[in-house]
Amino acid sequence: MKTLALAAAVALAAGAAAATPVKVGIAAEPYPPFASPDAAGNWVGWEIEIIGAVCAAAEMDCQIVPVAWDGIIPSLTSGQIDAIMASMSITAERMQTIDFSDKYYNTPTVIVGPKSMAMTADPEGLKGKVLGVQVSTIHQTYAQTYFTGSEIKLYQTQDEANQDLVAGRIDATQADSLAMEAFLATPEGAAFEIKGAVKDDPAILGLGVGVGLRKGESDLKDRFNAGIARILADGTYDAISAKYFAQSIYGG
Numbered sequence: 001m002k003t004l005a006l007a008a009a010v011a012l013a014a015g016a017a018a019a020t021p022v023k024v025g026i027a028a029e030p031y032p033p034f035a036s037p038d039a040a041g042n043w044v045g046w047e048i049e050i051i052g053a054v055c056a057a058a059e060m061d062c063q064i065v066p067v068a069w070d071g072i073i074p075s076l077t078s079g080q081i082d083a084i085m086a087s088m089s090i091t092a093e094r095m096q097t098i099d100f101s102d103k104y105y106n107t108p109t110v111i112v113g114p115k116s117m118a119m120t121a122d123p124e125g126l127k128g129k130v131l132g133v134q135v136s137t138i139h140q141t142y143a144q145t146y147f148t149g150s151e152i153k154l155y156q157t158q159d160e161a162n163q164d165l166v167a168g169r170i171d172a173t174q175a176d177s178l179a180m181e182a183f184l185a186t187p188e189g190a191a192f193e194i195k196g197a198v199k200d201d202p203a204i205l206g207l208g209v210g211v212g213l214r215k216g217e218s219d220l221k222d223r224f225n226a227g228i229a230r231i232l233a234d235g236t237y238d239a240i241s242a243k244y245f246a247q248s249i250y251g252g
Contacts, residue, residue: 020061021061021062021063022055022060022061022062022063022082022083022220023062023063023065023080023081023082023083024051024055024062024063024064024065024081024082024083024084024085025065025066025067025072025075025076025080025081025083025084025085025086025212026043026047026048026051026064026065026066026067026084026085026086027066027067027068027069027072027086027087028066028067028068028069029068029069029156029157029158029159030157030159031045031086031087031157031158031159031179032045032179032182033045033046033178033179033182033244033245034046034047034048034087034178034179035047035048035086035087043064043066045244046240046241046243046244046245047085047086047087048064049240049243050085050104050231050237050240051064051085053227053231053236053237053240054085054104054211054224054227054228054231055227056227057226057227057230057231057234057236058223058224058226058227058230060223060227065080065081067080067081069086069134069135069136069137069156069157070135070136070156072084072086072088072212073094073097073098073212076098076212076213076214077097077098077214079214082213082214082217082220083211083212083213083220083224084098084211084212084213085211085212086212087176087179087209088209088210088212089138089205089206089207089208089209090103090206090207090208090209090210091138091203091204091205091206091207092203093141094206094212097215098212098213098214098215099212099213099214099215099216099217099221100210100211100212100213101210101211101213101221101224101225101228102210102225102228102229103207103208103209103210103250103251104208104209104210104211104228104237104250105208105209105249105250105251106207106208106209106249106250106251107176107177107178107249107251108176108177108197108198108200109138109139109142109174109175109176109177109197109198109200109205110174110175110176110177110180110194110195110196110197110198111125111126111131111172111173111174111194111195111196111197111198112165112172112173112174112175112180112183112184112192112193112194112195113129113165113171113172113173113192113193113195114165114171114191114192114193115191115192115193116191117171117172119171119172119195120195120196121195121196121197121198122196122198122199123146123147123148123149123150124149125195126147126149126150126171126172127149127150128149128150129150129151129171129172130150130151130153130169130170130171130172131143131147131150131151131152131153131170131171131172131173131174132153132154132155132161132164132165132170132172132173132174133152133153133154133155133161133173133174133175134154134155134156134157134158134161134175135154135155135156138204138205138206139174139175140152140154141204142174142198142201142204142205143174145201145204146198146199146201153169153170158173158175158179161173161175162183162188162189165192166188166189166191166192172195174198177194177197178245178249180194181194208251211224211228232250237250
């Protein structure tokens with residue numbers, strides 16, 4: 001009798017563990033068109049839909065958890081969340097602390113400035129300019145490495161950098177091309193343009209965007225990789241992307 005009771009308890013525990021939601025951390029700051037809250041406070045956007053599709057394909061019950069960007073890796077390593085899907089680039093520096101899934105998109109890094117101001121997306125073109133970047137991102141690292149002749153101003157969110165660009169407090173900003181295209185499509189962004197893509201440096205800019213995971217969690221990594229592969233193969237990825245972008249953002 002005790003053996004049967006123990007077996008039942010083990011089975012129940014296993015079932016409860018299987019049903020435990022995978023907590024997927026996203027940045028708490030709006031980052032359209034990837035993720036932002038709608039008027040009702042619900043998170044929407046390309047990356048939100050991709051999270052849902054990947055989790056469904058991998059047969060995982062996922063729960064979205066907004067976390068401040070500068071605390072998102074500590075939230076992962078401390079166990080408050082189980083994964084990061086917040087447009088986080090796969091870089092060697094981050095891989096010293098966390099692991100990554102296969103990439104699920106890869107887009108260029110660009111410089112955006114006023115249409116009325118001549119500049120190019122290189123150190124000479126930005127010399128003497130005030131360049132705004134989001135803190136704790138590949139853009140901060142890249143700007144501080146390459147644009148030493150510029151004044152680098154740091155922001156907690158890209159939206160704050162965009163606001164200062166509109167207000168004239170900075171001359172340019174560096175960010176992901178698709179995030180900036182969304183900004184340029186707004187009335188506030190109409191006076192600005194992409195000045196060009198920065199020179200690629202995979203050591204800083206990374207190898208695309210992947211799911212951030214705790215080191216050693218190979219089973220969860222395999223499940224995310226399987227989900228990503230499945231939606232790429234069955235057309236779900238392209239169907240979601242077509243609602244937001246004119247072309248594929250998976251990248252080479």
